[in-house]
Amino acid sequence: MRIHEFQAKKLLAEYGVAVPASRVAGTPEEARGAAEELGKPVVVKAQIQSGGRGKGGGVKLAGTPDEAGKAAGEILGMTLVTPQTGPEGKLVRRVLVEEQSQVDRELYLSVLVDNAAGGATIIGSAAGGMDIEEVAATDPDKIVRVSVDPAAGFQPHEGREVAFGIGLDGELLRPAVELIGNIYRCFEEKDASLVEVNPLVVTKSGNLLALDAKLTFDDNALFRHEDIAAMRDPDEEDPLEVEAQELGIGGYVKLDGNIGCVVNGAGLAMATMDTIMLAGGEPANFLDIGTVNDVERVVNAFRILTKDDSVKAVLINIFGGMARVDIIAQGVVDAHKELDVKIPVVVRLDGTNLEEGERILGESGVPVIRAKDLGEAAAKAVEAAG
Secondary structure (H helix, E strand, O other): OEOOHHHHHHHHHHOOOOOOOEEEEOOHHHHHHHHHHHOOOEEEEEOOOOOOOHHHOOEEEEOOHHHHHHHHHHHOOOEEOOOOOOOOOEEOOOEEEEEOOOEEEEEEEEEEEEOOOOEEEEEEEOOOOOOHHHHHHHOHHHEEEEEEOOOOOOOHHHHHHHHHHOOOOHHHHHHHHHHHHHHHHHHHHOOEEEEEEEEEEEEOOOOEEEOOOEEEEOHHHHHHOHHHHOOOOHHHOOHHHHHHHHOOOOOEEEOOOOEEEEEOOHHHHHHHHHHHHHOOOOEOEEEEOOOOOOHHHHHHHHHHHOOOOOOOEEEEEEEOOOOOHHHHHHHHHHHHHHHOOOOOEEEEEEOOOHHHHHHHHHHHOOOOEEOOOHHHHHHHHHHHHO
């Protein structure tokens, strides 16, 4: 789960990270009032969950309250297209009115879950304000990485290594180590998967300031953080993903292909998607139905897939695990009865209660396409999708 910039900054401020004074506005009049209250030149920033907002016209400078109101009027209600939103863009419903900062240097700092390292990694760069992927590709020497042992936790020497690596030495060393430690503490205590400050700036007065912030959280840990869960903005998420969550299909992610997938297990779901692509097709979604043996869960999975107009065929791949084949089969039958499924459905089943599942499908008269293994299933799904 991601949150907006204004929410991320408020959370970081609670951990002692300095951020510019700001106000959130939903109308030009509110933006004007916010600028007047701040009493300084401001920057008006579109609040959508995407980077590159300035490149799309979503960030504007304003020297007076009237200019702030005008800038907000130009941004609010626009469909902002950035390199991260895709061509469809995102509708801007709020802006952040923030005092302008006198910037001397722009840096990059983040903490993220690093599967390769088996823990968290702190990443810093002296090339702030740019996409870190671009820096990594063009000038990798400007990136410093320090992995944190999850058992030992963050240590000051790790903060010093990062600080020195991005040029925060001398009088800035101590506050830099404290800031890095505070950001790591937020990352750890809030079960984040990413805390990114880009840019982290050194002001002309010699202070460290988080000029932008992005926070992403582990969905599986949100039950521990009701305050974080309350920050979710469904308007920023795909409507089908939101509906899937409401129906208890938590493992659904919409993609750009035309073959819908229903699979038990995240690893098998990834393998299924890979096999579809090897067969010349494109998956329309990731969907791990899990091991909850519930017919209605299967029906709800079909409910989501059949609402996606891009889906031209469905591939069900159940293999082993604790998901019962007979429950899946009954779900397929019930889905056809309740939803009047028109698209072809390819089914590969192999696991617990296989014989009963075969009997249910065989006696139902439901026109599914059977496959013995994943390769055959993927090939038939690609063919059925046209």
